[in-house]
Amino acid sequence: MIFVNDLPFSTHTHSSQGEDILLALLENPVLLSASSSFKANPEKKFSVFDESNPERSKVVYVFQREYATVNPEFVDFVGTDEATTCVGLVIRNRRNGMTSVAHMDSPEIVETGISQMLSLLVDDSTEIELDVHLIGGFEDVSLQHENGSTVSESHTDLDGYSFPLCTKIVQTLWTREEKFHIKTICVLGHNTRRDLDGITFPLFNGFVVDTATGILVPASFDRSSRCPDEIIRRIRVSTSYEDANWNGKLLETYDTGTDRFKIAPCRWTLRQYQIALSLQHYSDSEILSICSTSPSAEAPDFVDSLRRKWNYMIEHPHWKETFPKNQPRVFERGSDGRWRRC
Known part of the structure; x- marks a missing residue:
């Protein structure tokens, strides 16, 4: 059930189709204003080496296909970046400030993923406001057809990645019983800029949530702050696509109750090792073309991150070296706010 401005939301045609709901939300004046306000905020930059932050804010970082539910008593900020065609979803319990953030990369993980996010946010009562x-x-594809009609009028299937993902998210929220108050929807055209050649790029690739207030601002994280266990978590995302245990699910890495990261074992196969070995021989431009859903929109360190991941798999071909005795890699927060391996 979707609310906007504390009122039940409906489309002009009272349609329950995901495309119609999405386009109506994108055109809603209240949400247009909220999107503009979000974009007006300066981007907050995170780095472990930022000495201007003496109090060492407690941050939880979420990689692609991961989610984390955080308690504001333990965590100051939770966020993600590196999103191009992916969508960051935030669900926050108004009553206690518990906040869940997911980095969605496919419509196939949305339904179960939202259930995972809600598992620690709601109890048996559906009266909780979220x-x-x-x-x-x-806009990796245009929402406008050559004849001027919109998607909601023609219901034509769209290529691309962002629109089907956004559609699936709002459709799932619409059909669930919980009360979802949409506060910001800065996606698709609202998050698009064009260069002189008309090539589209996302305005923002990341955001962070202040857990005390629930306020979101654009954000970026450098390599040092995409932690802990950056490379292993990147590998885990890649291997999860071939692991039936994670079909249709978001990856769990953060333990809400203990404020620890627990990176469950993941297995890279001989086939995945050989793929890593093969891809390392390609040029940067070829890697962008092969490995990205939006090659022109990726960050400058996209290829470097892939190469570092592949290098690790090549140098450690046996996953048991990384996960001895099939045990998770556990990290706890030190007194200085930095993560340390237990």
């Missing part, structure tokens, strides 16, 4: 923000995705 604030929701959608940030990310961009």
Whole structure:
């Protein structure tokens, strides 16, 4: 059930189709204003080496296909970046400030993924009010057809990645019983810029949530702050696509109750090792073309991150070296706010 401005939301045609709901939300004046306000905020930059932050804010970082539900008593900020066609979804319990953030990369993980996010946010009562923000995705295809009709009028299937993902998210929120108050929907055209050649790019690739207030601002994280266990978590995302245990699910890495990261074992196969070995021989431009859903929109360190991941798999071909005795890699927060391996 979707609310906007604390009122039940409906489309002009009272349609329950995901495309119609999405386009109506994108055109809603209240949400247009909220999107503009979000974009007006300066981007917050995170780095472990930022000495201007003496109090060492407690941050939880979420990679692609991961989610984390955080308690404001333990965590100051939770966020993600590196999103191009992916969408960041935030669900926050108004009553206690518990906040869940997911980095959605496919419509196939949305339904179960939202259930995972809600598992620690709601109890048996459906009366809990939940604030929701959608940030990310961009117009990797146009929402306008050559004849001028919109998608909602023609219902033509769209290629691309962002639109089907956004559609699936709002459709799922619409059909569930919980009360979802959409506060921000900065996606697709609202998150798109064009260069002189008309090539589209996302305005923002990331955001962060202040857990005390629920306020979102654009954000970026450098390599040092995409932690802990950056490379292993990147590998885990890649291997999860071939692991039936994670079909249709978001990856769990953060333990809400203990404020620890627990990176469950993941197995890279001989086939995945050989793929890594093969891809390392390609040029940067070829890697972008092969490995990205939006090659022109990726960050400058996209290829470098892939190469570092592949290098690790090549140097450690046996996953048991990384996960001895099939045990998770556990990290706890030190007194200085930095993560340390237990």
